[in-house]
Amino acid sequence: MSRIARFAGACALALGLVAGVGQPAFAQEGVKIGILNDQSSVYSDITGAGSVAAAQMAIEDFGGEVLGKPIELVFADHQHKPDNGSAIARRWFDNEHVDAIFDIYSSGVALAVQSVAEEKDKILVVSMASSRDISGKNCSSHGMQWANDGYAVANLTVKGASTAEASTWYFITVDYTAGHSIERDASKAVEAAGGKVLGSARFPLGTKDFSSFLLQAQASGAKNIGFIGGGADMINSIKQANEFQIAAAGQRFVPFSLTPQDVYVLGNDVTKGMPVVLSFHWTASDETKAWKDRFLEKTGRMPSDPQANIYSAVTHYLKAVKAAGTKDTAAVLAKMKSMPVEDFFTKGAMIREDGRLMRQLYYAEVKAPEEMADKDDLLKLVRSVPGEEVFVPVAESDCKLLKK
Incomplete structure (x- = not known):
């Protein structure tokens, strides 16, 4: 088993990621976040288990809970197949009470999952995917693009x-x-x-x-x-x-x-x-260097741009939930788009109506x-x-x- 695979497994155990096993009833009422990305193929080194780690860091830095309930985290591999990605999203939204999905790093999968998120009144934040259609002709009030695009x-x-x-x-x-x-x-x-x-x-x-x-x-x-x-x-x-x-x-x-x-x-x-x-590089400031050191200690690897953006997006989402006082999708989306994005490498960026973060x-x-x-x-x-x-x-x- 690779070090990345072992790390992902450790994350799963540490966070209790296996949905439905031993979860108390109140946990289903808390905020639940999904990381959907490439865990095993050509882009796994720059997303994969490292994105799970970045999300975990954001949750830990937020105190591990919001609105008085624990924040849960699940992850899955979409294998670059839109049908597979949309099926996972439907299962998460319908059966596992996931409120928001992050990452993707595949334009075809992102477009498919964004459609599901709008249908199910949930939230999708794409850390990085190249197609301009995501916030263009296929834009959605429920979808966002956080970092670079094509x-x-x-x-x-x-x-x-x-x-x-x-x-x-x-x-x-x-x-x-x-x-x-x-x-x-x-x-x-x-x-x-x-x-x-x-x-x-x-x-x-x-x-x-x-x-x-x-x-x-x-x-x-x-x-x-x-x-x-x-x-x-x-x-x-x-x-x-x-x-x-x-x-x-x-x-x-x-x-x-x-x-x-x-x-x-x-x-x-x-x-x-x-x-x-x-959009992120660890040499840009003292803050980026410090975050890089934390990520390196946690994973044994230097952070990628998409992984830093996962931390940013999850943090902003949790801030919006707290500010809204509810995890209701409409209220959270309104707060996400009205509040400036502020974190260790993002300063005052706003989300445009098409979902594009203007960083x-x-x-x-x-x-x-x-x-x-x-x-x-x-x-x-x-x-x-x-x-x-x-x-x-x-x-x-x-x-x-x-x-x-």
């Missing part, structure tokens, strides 16, 4: 990777909803900057060999090869791009979903200069090995950008909630 990542990555001269791009894109959405937004950003997209190729989730895609990208002659995908797929693509000597041949390999966790795996020598768009984001680049002060000094934070400058503008949104 539009913001495409926007900041293209702008950050662009030079004074108009440039050319070729995209290698994962073949699912989120990938398609990011490619569309990135293409628009390229064209808005006067650049040109020379072509694209799509790959299935879980691809091991990217050689044919890289050869197509090389043959296009594009100055930038944008890779839209994450987790193990992105790690494999970067390794193989390095083997193909993409950079040495004069093309820039630009991953759109690189995380500090990926840099640990690949090393700064391979990833130096690559862009990273994120600041960072554009960062991976440091070269000689620039690093220590093994965890991975990134240089190039600039922070207000949410109003990076997320979909109201005028461009197709969310019905913004048209009132």
Whole structure:
């Protein structure tokens, strides 16, 4: 059994997570939170058991109870299957008295679960998922997007990777909803900057060999090869791009979903200069450093951006329940959207009517090995950008909630 699996099991035992076993009747009346994410596949390192740990930290910091009742926590693996995710959500809402679901980190699953949450009058907070449809054409009064989305990542990555001269791009894109959405937004950003997209190729989730895609990208002659995908797929693509000597041949390999966790795996020598768009990084302030130290002590791993956002979202939800004096969904949603989000890395951010948290984001680049002060000094934070400058503008949104 892996250390992550053991850790998840320990969380389950510590919190009494197995629903319905030995729970007193009053526990069913308290607030119950669900973490639904990838526990075993390509994104489990940046969500998975670490997201459960982050939620547990938020509950502990809140005192373990709200409205005089214990706060409960459950978790499950959606396996990147919308049907599976929506089935778990229905069971949690109907039979296990879950009040709010957090995390997801899969656009297809997020869209399915958001529909269920609205039907059941419950709450969904997506820590990070790329499809703009979640707070766009499929927006819901019961759903929220807490961290980066595909539009913001495409926007900041293209702008950050662009030079004074108009440039050319070729995209290698994962073949699912989120990938398609990011490619569309990135293409628009390229064209808005006067650049040109020379072509694209799509790959299935879980691809091991990217050689044919890289050869197509090389043959296009594009100055930038944008890779839209994450987790193990992105790690494999970067390794193989390095083997193909993409950079040495004069093309820039630009991953759109690189995380500090990926840099640990690949090393700064391979990833130096690559862009990273994120809302949380442990070097940003004394508060982020202190929270990182707590998370590291608890899990044995450095925290990811989505995991920090789980802490933020769960904390804000619990504050809203307390302020509302009830766990009634309508009252809690009203408080969540009227109260500013304040935590160790979020300052005064507000939730827009479409559910988008208008937080600041960072554009960062991976440091070269000689620039690093220590093994965890991975990134240089190039600039922070207000949410109003990076997320979909109201005028461009197709969310019905913004048209009132």
